[in-house]
Amino acid sequence: MKRIFLLLGIPLLSGLLVSGCGGNNSDDFVDTAFIYPRAVHAMVDSPVQTFSIGPSRFVSDIGYGNVSAFSAFASFDTSVDIRGRLADLSRFEIDTIEGLTFQTGFEYTFITAGFVDAPETFMISKQRIRRPFTEIYIQFAHAATLQDDLEIYLTAPGEDLANATPYATLGRTEYTSSEPIPEGEYQIRVFRASDGEQIYDSDVLQFFRDPNAPEDRGGRDWFFCLLDTVDTIMWPVKGLLTDGLNSFSVAGAGAVSSLRARNVAAGLGTVDVLLDGDASDPLASGLSYLESSDHRALVPDAYLATATPAGQPSDVLLESTVLTSSGAEEAFYLIDSETQPFGLLQLEDRRSVITEGRLGIVLAAPENQVVSIYVAYPEDVDVEQGEYGGLLANRISPPFVFSRLSRLPGDTLVTVTLWFNVDDDDGSNDEEQRILGPLEINLAAGDVRSLVLVPPAPGSSETLQGIILDDL
Template identity: 25%
Template sequence: MKRINALLAGSIIALSLAGCSDDDDDVVVVDPPAPAPEYANVRVIHASSDAPLVNITANDAILNGLEGVDYQVASGRFEVEVGTYDIGVTAILPGDDAEVLQADLTLDADTNYDVFAVGSVADNTLMLLPVTSAETAVEAGNVQVQIVHAASMAPTVDIYVTAPGADLSAEQPIVTAAFMDATDLIQVPAGEYQIRITLPGTTTVAFDSGTVPLPDGGDLLVAATNNVGTGESPVTLLVADGTSSSMIWDVNATADIRVVHGISDAPAVDVIANNALTLVDGAAFLAATDYISVAADDYLIDVAADADNSIVPIDDAMITVEQGKFYTAIANNTLAMPELDLLMDMPRDIATEVQVRIIHASPDAGDVDIYVTGDGMIDSVDPAFAGVGYSTDMLAETGYVSLAAGDYYVTVTAAGTKTAAIETGMLSLAAGSIYTAIAVDGTNDGDAPQLILLDDF
């Protein structure tokens, strides 16, 4: 409406000037209206698996609200007036943020620009990859697809898009693509398809989507990205439809769960799913398992005494785990009032930062303050996290806190005091690493709380 109103306003002014002339013979010269602006279509995709969250700028201003964009996220498609823009990618870093990528991009009318951040921070191959296509209507009954190889850790591959279950030996790949290659726009009849990726000239499948629906009228960008989820496939497909984006995991990808025994007065336990599948056998207090792969599904979890499975302190606790995701299940509280909490993990290493996560699972500790310092001295500093309480609804945690690499001390005190209940001593924390600590009760009555250390500790 603003464009329409501007044209109307100009016409009214011109007519008014003509009507006010004292001499009907005078000629009033009216400048023609400026041509309507033209627009390109832009979408931005974060496809660098070891890069932090980023902000996207155009001519030094945030572009279309694109702040804090995470890996494997594509923006919606939006219009930008044609012209040349200074496109920047600013990494969100501990301390000062920094522009890490810059390129001048000329936008033409009626053209789609999918701007990828690809490559790796760690090996200094981070770059911008603009993928262009002509704005093209999708014919009735069809779906339009453009495929991009944006997985820096994957080699040149053959990509097949076939009817579900088709014999690959009788099919031809839709494209053989090296890293950063992209197809033209491809229209196929809408319906169910199977997307498989192999090494060139082979039918050994490295990625299998299973059966996926490609909707009538859909206009899809499908990008192979480095897999940071579960499963053995090197890639996960990022699908963007112009409004939002989603992931297609390899059909064999699992949900991965690890189990922590955090009940100090409980004996060694077995963890049993659906009364049939033993996930953990004989875990003692303070034990933490490696990740265990299970099918994505709903489960009823029993935590039973290892010595006698008829003693079940936690009976039929319902959990739901999703394909491609990682989880930590923590048995906590006391033997008289046991709890099982399921937390989602995000174990993506980020080359520019340390990630620290602290989970409060100690009922004896009560409300605590958590300090993260460079020298262990807390008398004159405020806690990084204040008044963190133990909760029987859902365990309180810091989330993944980004720090610069270096030496740190973590100190936990009773809330509002400077009296240390837990002191770690100096921790040398490396960039590209994840450190998880779970505070639990002391082993014996009256003992101070202690930490269970996970991941890269």
């Protein structure tokens, strides 16, 4: 598969332009009255981060594995402050770099590597390329906290590396200069310097001028930063690639998605979970109620997942098409139903954050009903007064899978209510009735858990059952 980094990508959110500083968005020159800072969040256990030069913020709440756009900035303070955001939205200090000297007309990339309690922040400075330009430039940086020295090869696709020399050998927090390269197709391969093990293959990348640009324009100034990735896919590092306008997470070639099965269907019994009917290599074998299989590294693709009684591959209990995502860990839940059992996919996002507990919520029941979900801390809940705290979702119908919630360490309470008479035109007869909770979930700092809301066990008088699973 070829990845064309020309016309596709995620547009970068702009940084902050300090009020009163002016600035110029033209590509025709470098405005020498300004510096151009940006940020990369590569700290594996940190919440979102904010970057400031002196008292002036230039990046707000950037998440792990992301890069900001450049800001035009006229602050000439000598320090950069990096703060994390806690689950209650307050801030705490992660790192401060002092004694800096900024030069106008230069770009400054601040990269937070390491850990919250052992930060390894580093800065890359280079003179901003005068606009317009037609060349292709590339620069590499090593921000993978869990890796030591790395050898980076930049070659034509498929080139034999037997007699090749690394483009660069970088220790953690080291980087190359930005250098011009000819237009064309390339492949980036990375090896550990210590043992020669290959830990990354980009697949084919295309680095070309913008074909729609005038002859004197269309150049690209690429920055390729190596980051840590989840440990259940093929490569332990991934690439963060940006040209300053768009960014790309480059998971690489091969089995760069990850899937596991989780049995939360009491009525199914012990099952095997097969992909595309392959009983010789099941995703899960003998998976009992409330058990989870190991993660399997897979090539990103569409798979037909089936659950069968253990050892009986021809007797299909449920089937569902599962589309796995590049660079992501996902969980396939087996769900009971009053009619037909079904599967539900969750993007797991299991990164452990040292300052918070992280909670995923999978709403799989009650079927064909309308519910609201409340997530709160104990001090915000008064059941007798009908106060359940923060409203996460109002009047939705299952199934629904929520993104991870950041929670302060301690107890979190989840309450689910059911709505009646919701078909009334004016809503005057609508009634909200509590059907689950407040359910207490204890989350320590660094915990990652999921609450799965499923039909109750057979014979139960309840409307809904909550199952809490440890995701790590």
